[in-house]
Amino acid sequence: MSGGARTPLLTVEHLSMRFGGLVAVDDVGFTAYDREITAVIGPNGAGKTTLFNCLTGFYKPTAGRLALARGGGTFLLERMPAHLIARRAGVARTFQNIRLFAGMSVLENLIVAQHNRLQAASGWSIKGMFGLPSYRAAEREALEKAKAWLERIRLTRRADEPAGDLPYGDQRRLEIARAMCTDPVLLCLDEPAAGLNPRESSELAELLQDIRDSARIGVLLIEHDMSVVMRISDHVVVLDYGRKIADGPPDAVRDDPAVIKAYLGEDDEDELPPEVAADLGVGTAEGRP
Amino acid sequence: MEYFLQQLVNGLTLGAVYGLVAIGYTMVYGIIGMINFAHGEIYMVGAFMSVIFFLLLGMFGLQWVPLQLLFVLFLAMAFTAAYGWTIERIAYRPLRSAPRLAPLISAIGMSILLQNAVQLLQGARPKPLPPIIQGKITLMTRADGFTVSISYLQIIIIVVTVALMAGFTLMIQRTALGRAQRACQQDRKMAELLGVDVDRTISLTFVIGASLAAVAGLMVVLYYGVIDFFIGFVAGIKAFTAAVLGGIGSLPGAMLGGLIIGIIEAMWAGYFKSELGEVAVFSILVLVLIFRPSGLLGRPEIEKV
Incomplete structure (x- = not known):
């Protein structure tokens, strides 16, 4: 889908969500484009699900803007109740636990x-x-x-x-x-491949690509299964401790030192079991297509 | 045998009324997980509305009974529904995200408030209404002259109740509103994320429950011919028992529970002491809660993990 003109669908600006002293999402900004699969990845507790909860009206963000473009207009999601986000703005979501x-x-x-x-x-x-x-x-x-x-x-x-x-x-x-x-314009999926076997997650990846191409909508995807992420996303946003640490096409993100550090820690790169490294696509030949 | 049949007819009539009120309890419980203790008072308000509208219509010279009944039915339903809507709006909705005990206490407060308001406005003395529908059909006569009969009024009560319950079941199963109600019952937040206006669905649930209670109130006014501000309390708890017996949250359960409670009460009054009819009903509440808390048709609560 990249190559043609990209139309921004969701623009997140300076989004922050605090729970008391805990900052779950800290000044995050990124753009998800129409007819693209945007993956949001990051270690556990990075703030991915909190981001989704802000998007779909579960939480009112502490600060920031969530602008969704639909039919020439702009919806500010942070100001809308959940049922109107679904109904008027056209944001749909699924959950980690079904x-x-x-x-x-x-x-x-x-x-x-x-x-x-x-x-x-x-x-x-x-x-x-x-x-x-x-x-x-x-x-x-x-x-x-x-x-x-x-x-x-x-x-x-x-x-x-x-x-x-x-x-x-x-x-x-x-x-x-x-x-x-x-009939959403933006489909938010929270770990849709969790608990699926390899065949099922491969089917899922096909379904998501099919949805992107035939329904012509934007897909926002939280996923831990890196094989799925690397295979189908057009654009990857990486969060760590509530902050955005990388943003770009999958290949670039995979090689980003900040991402590798967030996932692997600073000094332990060599001690990682090979299958983990392969999953992330670092340090191994077959990880790089 | 003849005596038994007569008590069965009386019990069915009573049970139809309890069933109508029980639907309100079970629906509200299903959708927001709260026992609406003010529902008995809603039924009482429905009964008072009926008396008031009968007198008003009489004043305006409307004498033809079927038309009178129809008018009173719709007016009482509409006004009582407004009560139900208002109560949800001011007493329960602000407490939607509060701990479970808060709306329960609010409901009890509402119940006392309505009782006292009606007592102040209408007086504490029982309000009589002259019988409007008379006449009966004799079904059979025993050798000693005892007759089994069903009055026209009893027929009307049972027919109207069955019709309402059928229409209501159809609504729950067939319409978008019914589907939304069932969805809210299962997972309110998820329903909201699919674009269902949860607040409106809950409001409509109260409106429907209240209008069914109003019909029950009208029936009781016609049946007993006398009401006072306190009738909602006992009837409410009996209907609640019916809802629990049938399985709270289950609509067919509420109807079935209502019928069973009505029949038990009539049988007890017929064969034992009528003063103890309520003892029998509430013993059932205790027994059901001990031995089968999910009721006859209810699904056992499944712990979510």
């Missing part, structure tokens, strides 16, 4: 995500209760969209099962599909 509606069916999970359009079409539920045509049309549309996603994540056969009964990998994919059903 948060599906476990008791509702797989299909219903995807339809709830289209609540806004349906609620608008249902005229405060009055038309919905009596099944008037305008509502039925909107519902049919929602159903079709949900089914298309089920097809795409290969869960059509399990559409009517409770979402909580799905295997872990399917739940991860369903959560992404649910987020996509809100």
Whole structure:
């Protein structure tokens, strides 16, 4: 996707989030571009999830600006309540620990995500209760969209099962599909590959690339699985102790001394087990394509 | 046998009313995890609204009973719903993120406030309403002259309740609002992140619960013909028992629990001492809480990790 003109989608400026004396995010700024996968990486406790929580309205940032461009306008996310961030600005997210509606069916999970359009079409539920045509049309549309996603994540056969009964990998994919059903312009994924086996995470990487290219939206990705990050991201932002320490294309970030230091510590580079080094792509030949 | 049947008819009528009130408890618990102790008072307010509107309509010369009933039904539902909405707005919403005990205490405060307000405004003496629907159908007659009968009013109560419950179930299952309610019930924060307006969904839950309680209030006014400011307390706790028996948070459970409680109360009053009917009901509350806290149709609480 790089090469053409890049359109900034999300501009984060001087973002800080303090909890009492703890500074979880400290004056961070970066830009995520439309139709790109931007990965946010960093060691545990670097402030990645806090950044997501500020973005999606969970937290009110202590300072800073989160500007999202959509349809010619700009939304200042730090001033909006969570449901409007989802509805108006078009930011969707998934969680590290899966948060599906476990008791509702797989299909219903995807339809709830289209609540806004349906609620608008249902005229405060009055038309919905009596099944008037305008509502039925909107519902049919929602159903079709949900089914298309089920097809795409290969869960059509399990559409009517409770979402909580799905295997872990399917739940991860369903959560992404649910987020996509809100018609986002920015999809925020918090460690989508966590707990997946290599085959599943490779499928996930394909799904994310496919979403970027076919839905033409921006993807913001927190991920520890470096093979996924290096393979699919267009742009990597590295956080450490709440500060941004690197920002750029994956290859450049991988070789950045500050990043290597944050991940490996200053003096222990040689003592690292080879597989860790390989994961990060430092010090080994096969890490560099 | 005939006596049993008669008590069954009476119990079903009573149970329908409890079921309507129990829905309000169970829905609110489902969505915000709080027992709305002011819900019994909402039902009482609904009953008073009904009496007031009956008298007003009579003053304006509306005498045709079916139209009178329809008007009172809608007016009482609308006004009581406004009460429900307001209570949520001023007493519970500001405490949304407070510890669980705070809204509970606020609810008890609301309950006392409404009781006293109605006592002050309407007086402490019971308010009678002349019977509006009379007549009954005799189902069977025993040799000694004992008849089993079902009054038109009982038929109306049961039919209206069943219709409301069916419509309500349809709404929960079919509409966007119902889906949003179920989603909020499971994970409020996640629902919000998908664009569901959680505050409005909760408000509507209170509005629906209150309007169903208003219908129950109207039924009781018609059935017993006399109300006072204190009826909400006992009826509220009985409906709460029904909700717990059915499994709090479960809608079919609330309906089933209401019916069971109504029948038990009627049977107890019929075969033992009627003064002890409430003892039977509340013993059930204790037994359910000890032996089956998740109720008949409730799902056992799963610890989140």
